Amino acid sequence: MTPETSERRAGAPPAQALDALVAGARRRLARRGRGQLARLLVGAGGCCQAVGAAEVAEAVRREVAAQGAPVAVVEAGCTGMCHADVQVTLQRQGQPDVTWDRVEPRRSATLLEIAVGRRPPASLASAFCWAAEPADALPGIAQVPFLAGQRRVLLEPTGRVDPVDVDEALCRGVYRGLAHTLALAPEAVIEAIQRAGLSGRGGAYFPTAVKWMACRQAGRPPRYLVVNAEEGEPGVFKDRHLLEGDPHRVIEGLLIAAYTLGAEQVFVYVNGLAPVARARVAAALRQAEARGLAGVGILGSNFSCRVQVREGAGGYVLGEETVLLESLEGRRAMPRLRPPQAVEVGLWGQPTTINNVETLANVPLILERGADWFAGLGMPHGPGTKLVAVSGDVARPGLVEVPLGTPLRHVLVDLAGGVPEGRALQAVLTGGPSGNLVPRDLLDAPLAPGHPEVLLGSGNLVALDETRSLLEVVRRLTRFNAAESCGKCTPCREGVNRMWEILERVASGRARQADREDLSYLGDVAAAASLCGLGKMAPNPVQSALRHFTLPALSPEG
Amino acid sequence: MSCQDSVRSGPEPQFAQRLAALPQERTQLLPALLLAQAHLGYVSDWAVERIASHLRLTANDVEGVVTSYPELRRRPPGAHVVRVCTGLPCWTAGSERVLGALESALRVCAGETTPDGRITLEEIACCFVCAVAPVVEVDGRCAGRLTPEATTALVAQIGDGPRLGTDGR
Numbered sequence: 001m002t003p004e005t006s007e008r009r010a011g012a013p014p015a016q017a018l019d020a021l022v023a024g025a026r027r028r029l030a031r032r033g034r035g036q037l038a039r040l041l042v043g044a045g046g047c048c049q050a051v052g053a054a055e056v057a058e059a060v061r062r063e064v065a066a067q068g069a070p071v072a073v074v075e076a077g078c079t080g081m082c083h084a085d086v087q088v089t090l091q092r093q094g095q096p097d098v099t100w101d102r103v104e105p106r107r108s109a110t111l112l113e114i115a116v117g118r119r120p121p122a123s124l125a126s127a128f129c130w131a132a133e134p135a136d137a138l139p140g141i142a143q144v145p146f147l148a149g150q151r152r153v154l155l156e157p158t159g160r161v162d163p164v165d166v167d168e169a170l171c172r173g174v175y176r177g178l179a180h181t182l183a184l185a186p187e188a189v190i191e192a193i194q195r196a197g198l199s200g201r202g203g204a205y206f207p208t209a210v211k212w213m214a215c216r217q218a219g220r221p222p223r224y225l226v227v228n229a230e231e232g233e234p235g236v237f238k239d240r241h242l243l244e245g246d247p248h249r250v251i252e253g254l255l256i257a258a259y260t261l262g263a264e265q266v267f268v269y270v271n272g273l274a275p276v277a278r279a280r281v282a283a284a285l286r287q288a289e290a291r292g293l294a295g296v297g298i299l300g301s302n303f304s305c306r307v308q309v310r311e312g313a314g315g316y317v318l319g320e321e322t323v324l325l326e327s328l329e330g331r332r333a334m335p336r337l338r339p340p341q342a343v344e345v346g347l348w349g350q351p352t353t354i355n356n357v358e359t360l361a362n363v364p365l366i367l368e369r370g371a372d373w374f375a376g377l378g379m380p381h382g383p384g385t386k387l388v389a390v391s392g393d394v395a396r397p398g399l400v401e402v403p404l405g406t407p408l409r410h411v412l413v414d415l416a417g418g419v420p421e422g423r424a425l426q427a428v429l430t431g432g433p434s435g436n437l438v439p440r441d442l443l444d445a446p447l448a449p450g451h452p453e454v455l456l457g458s459g460n461l462v463a464l465d466e467t468r469s470l471l472e473v474v475r476r477l478t479r480f481n482a483a484e485s486c487g488k489c490t491p492c493r494e495g496v497n498r499m500w501e502i503l504e505r506v507a508s509g510r511a512r513q514a515d516r517e518d519l520s521y522l523g524d525v526a527a528a529a530s531l532c533g534l535g536k537m538a539p540n541p542v543q544s545a546l547r548h549f550t551l552p553a554l555s556p557e558g
Numbered sequence: 559m560s561c562q563d564s565v566r567s568g569p570e571p572q573f574a575q576r577l578a579a580l581p582q583e584r585t586q587l588l589p590a591l592l593l594a595q596a597h598l599g600y601v602s603d604w605a606v607e608r609i610a611s612h613l614r615l616t617a618n619d620v621e622g623v624v625t626s627y628p629e630l631r632r633r634p635p636g637a638h639v640v641r642v643c644t645g646l647p648c649w650t651a652g653s654e655r656v657l658g659a660l661e662s663a664l665r666v667c668a669g670e671t672t673p674d675g676r677i678t679l680e681e682i683a684c685c686f687v688c689a690v691a692p693v694v695e696v697d698g699r700c701a702g703r704l705t706p707e708a709t710t711a712l713v714a715q716i717g718d719g720p721r722l723g724t725d726g727r
Contacts (some may be wrong), residue, residue, distance in 0.1 A: 047687040050702035082689030162712050234645040234684030272592070273686055275698070311592055314629035315685075330587030330613070332626040389688065391647035397689035429646060460689075462646050476646065480683055486626065 002081070014299035018170075018179035021291055021299075033058060034168075035093055038071050038115045038316060039186035043159050045078030045244040046276040047237070052105070053086045059105035063112045071115045076117065077245020079159030079400035084126075089160055090115055090249055096131035097160055098138060100124055129464050130160070146396050149414045151377065153385050154361050155401045158245025158537040163280050164277045166287035169248035175293055177364030181256045182301045193363065195371035197383040202228055202319070203431070203458040205382070205449035208363075211353055215261050215343040218263040218351035225263040225349065226328065226354045229270040229277065230318045234480065236460045237388035239357035241399050243270070243277035247284035248325035248363070249308070253360030256367065259364035261353055265306050269324055272312040278491075283307045316433070316484040319458075320532045321354040323486070334486045335532035356458070358387055379405035382448050392429070392462035394422040402447070408454055409443040419465045427549065428463040428468060430454030433477045434537035436544035437470065453544070471553045474502040474541045481538035492535025495526040499542060511556040519554075520546060573597035573605065574642055582657055584613055587623055600631035617627075636671040636678035638716050640664075641707075643693040645684040651691035652706075657681065659706030660694075660713060677716065 006156045012020075027034070040060055044053040055077070061073050074416050080088060088111060090095050098121045104329070112453040121127055122137040129138045141147045149379065162168050164399045165330035168205050169175065181189055194209035215223060227250075242250055258266050268285075287308055288294040296304045315333045317323050327348050332537035346352020363383060366374045373385045382404035388411055391397045395417030402411060412418060419425045427437045435455045438445075445454040464473060482500040501538045523539030530536050545551060576593050590613065594605035601624050612615040625628050642648075642657040655666060663671055664679055671678040671688045685693045690702030694709050701712055 046700070047690050047702070050685075050687045050690050050693060050700040057590070068643065082687070085690060111621035231686070234686075235647055235688050237686045239687060240686060273684075310589065312629075313588060313592060313627035315627055327588060328585060330623065332623055334626070390649045391688035391691065397647070397691075398691070433646070461651070464646075468650065473646065476644075476649065480645075483683075484628075 005351070006475045012300055014179040014182035017292075017300040021151075021175075021293075022170045025170040027466050028167050029171060029336065033070070033072070038090065038092045038117075039074055040071060040111060040115055041074045041076040041091065041160060041162070042087040043073035043078050043085055043089070043348070044276075046085070046274065046325065047082040048085040049276065054333050055105045056086045056103055056108070059108040060111060064109040067112060067116075069112055069116050072160045074165075074231050075161050076161065078241055078242060078399070079245075080155050080401070081159075081396075082398040083146075087159065087288075087482045090121065091160070093321070094130040096135055096140075098127055099128045099159075101126040101128075113387055116307050126349050132200060145417065146400070146415050149410060150400050151385050151403050152248070153377070154249070154358065154387065154557050155399070157249070158241060161246065164243055164283045164287065165306070166284065166293075166390075167292055168482075169284075170281060170291075173368070174246075174248045174364070175252050175288075177367040178252050178255050178259075178293070179299055180367055181259055182299055182303060184402060186260045186262065189219060189256065189473070190216075192367060196268050196374035198359065198362055198366060198374065199384075200344045200356055200450065201362070201458065202359035208355070208359055210357075212257070213262055214341070214353045215267065216346045216451065217351045220351065221262060222265065222350055223261050223263045224347045224350055225254060225258045225261055225266045225323060225404075226353040227266065227268040227357060227360060228319070228321065228324060228350060228354050229268055229281070229357045230324060231271050231274070231321055231357075231458070231521050232312070232314065232316045233460065234316075235389060235391055235432060235462050236458050237389050238399055238547065240274050240277045241381045241387070242273075242357055242361050242507075243274070243281045247277075247281040248288065250281065250361050251284055251288050251363060251497060253363040254307065254355075255298065255305060256363050257353065257355060257360055259303050260297075261351075263353070263356040264304055264546040266308070267328055267347075268307060269318075269328065270308045270309060270311055272314050273542060278309060278311060282350055285309065310377050315486075317486045317534050318533070320534060323532070324354060325352065332486075334488045337531065341518070355385060358459075378403040379446070379448065381411075381450075386447065386456070386459055388447065388459040388461060390416045390463070392464045393423070393425070393465040393468070405446045405448045407444050407446055408438070408461070411447065412461060416461075416463070419463060423465040423467060425463060426466045427464045427473075427545075429464065429473070429541070430460070431457030431537075432460050433480050434458070434534065434540050435539050436475070437464075438519075438544070439548040439550065455540070467540070470524055470545050471503070471507060471551055474545050475500070475507050478503055478538070481534070481541075484534065485516065485538070486534070489530045489532075489535050491526040491529040492531075492538060495522045495540045496535065498522050499526075499539065503542070506553050507551075511554055513556060516546065519543075555558055570604070571599040574608060577608060582613055582614070583617065586629070587613055587615070587620065593625075595630060598634075599635045602634070622692055637676050638697055639678045639680065639695075640713055640716075641680045641682040641695040642668070642686075643683075643685045643691070644681045644696070645688065647687075647688035648692040653692040655706045656692050656694060656704055661709050663710045663713065677713070691718075710721045 042057040199205040202285045276544040482496045
């Protein structure tokens with residue numbers, strides 16, 4: 001028996017087993033000098049690594065070794081401030097964290113001098129501290145517009161914790177919600193989730209409690225939980241940020257869900273183009289297993305759960321949950337006819353719940369802080385926060401977290417800084433490549449499920465300034481949607497392709513009078529007669545553009 | 559390992575060894591295909607046959623699954639794969655100029671391989687690091703905030719050695 005597993009006391013309630021684990025984790029962290037030692041966290045999510053995070057981390061490590069400095073170096077996730085990557089954050093005992101933006105490897109010597117206290121933090125430019133008000137001659141969060149207007153709950157730790165250190169996770173309260181849950185009846189967990197009003201963050205906003213209840217009531221075990229980390233919509237990168245920055249919280253959430261559902265097998269299906277997220281969730285999972293937080297007899301209880309990480313291989317259509325099941329079964333990536341719903345007849349014909357990463361990350365917080373706390377975030381019909389990925393023509397692209405119901409303008413202008421260089425905003429693509437193009441006069445609409453024009457989807461905004469050709473935008477989006485059609489339903493396979501062909505012809509200057517009407521009609525048929533969300537939504541960019549914008553190329557003279 | 563194995567060293571035996579360790583269940587089909595691509599650079603006819611026989615499926619069945627995933631290749635790419643993201647956020651950040659610069663520098667169009675078989679140039683729909691656009695992926699690694707000049711320099715640096723980025727699978 002390893003020292004880690006002996007910390008679990010057989011027969012003790014889960015909370016006591018967790019206390020013992022936390023005590024052990026504290027001892028180990030203290031032995032490693034945590035608390036005394038300063039540490040430098042290099043933002044090293046997928047986005048950060050694309051702009052040199054590995055080089056920065058290596059330079060800092062080399063400097064630490066050269067100076068023999070008592071400073072720990074950690075590769076963390078991204079804070080969501082992708083526009084400021086590569087960020088480096090300094091943590092010292094009893095002082096607020098300090099973060100530098102756009103750090104280059106050549107700054108590593110200065111960073112280290114600051115870390116050991118030989119120079120003040122302000123001696124290296126572009127810094128702020130994670131305190132409400134300015135400190136150390138540095139601006140505080142209130143002076144950082146990207147952060148000041150957010151309500152950071154899930155993103156609170158990302159970039160500022162070691163994502164793959166289970167001891168650190170235990171000490172900051174991760175797995176507390178799991179221990180609490182294991183002492184509850186599954187029905188009580190469902191009731192708490194119901195009272196909180198949590199809904200699915202993959203884009204459908206279906207009530208999580210209703211889904212869980214239906215799966216439990218479907219009977220006939222085994223039941224399965226599938227964690228949808230496929231996130232294959234161009235422009236969306238929220239689940240990656242969670243998995244890269246705080247994978248233990250996601251694992252805790254999926255374990256709570258599995259316990260509630262009575263599922264002893266969980267598949268975490270990670271998009272093929274998310275190597276950092278996949279590696280970190282797999283590493284965190286191995287650590288959780290080593291501590292008895294996953295696997296057999298979790299926290300000394302009689303609940304056992306085997307979690308497997310699976311890798312995808314592209315395909316937008318895999319975001320549709322029955323396609324994910326087909327893929328896990330080793331079949332072609334195509335949707336199933338519904339009903340029956342997956343909660344009744346899912347993986348290998350068994351009751352299966354498919355939950356999004358962000359949904360599951362919220363679950364432990366609800367159990368730990370209470371349903372009322374969660375219900376108090378956001379708005380009455382849509383409680384909680386939402387992660388929103390912002391890109392395109394904005395000054396500060398990145399990932400933000402805001403209460404549901406926050407106006408589009410707040411995210412786009414106040415947080416992301418609006419369109420740069422004095423150009424004006426023309427349109428915003430909301431809800432991914434098969435979402436809607438929204439005009440400027442809808443900027444005050446709330447980001448909330450169910451809005452007819454501003455589709456929230458899984459949380460994705462692409463801003464387009466006045467110089468962008470919207471015909472080119474819809475041509476590109478429709479080309480993507482047509483290519484991603486799995487080919488099962490004729491209206492999607494043929495109809496969306498015809499739409500694309502029309503747009504190609506119009507783009508080459510050969511518009512015909514009937515094009516506008518044909519596009520509209522083909523779109524209506526695909527939306528009405530396709531089996532899955534891909535075909536139903538694929539016409540959205542074109543149809544929303546026709547509704548709100550003039551698209552002069554579509555109106556030939558004569 | 560059967561005596562039909564004509565290739566005794568290199569990636570094929572490594573792949574065969576890893577494949578043999580996978581449970582013989584259909585659910586392992588996508589993991590097996592990804593394994594093939596990681597070792598061989600693409601899913602070869604030989605790999606399709608081996609996977610089919612290991613998982614007790616028909617080659618036809620395996621073929622059908624391979625072709626439903628955009629990331630899986632049935633043809634060998636060049637020694638190095640360069641993919642320019644042309645998704646909407648990258649397009650607003652100038653991905654067309656980046657792609658154009660690479661097409662001129664390599665004298666191929668997107669979707670083609672240089673005549674010496676060294677570099678395959680492709681478009682990709684998204685690399686999912688959209689906030690550091692425009693993005694180019696070289697052998698599985700993303701580079702962001704590129705200019706056309708920085709991109710051609712990046713691609714010029716690609717060595718003659720074996721391709722990177724099989725991420726140790």
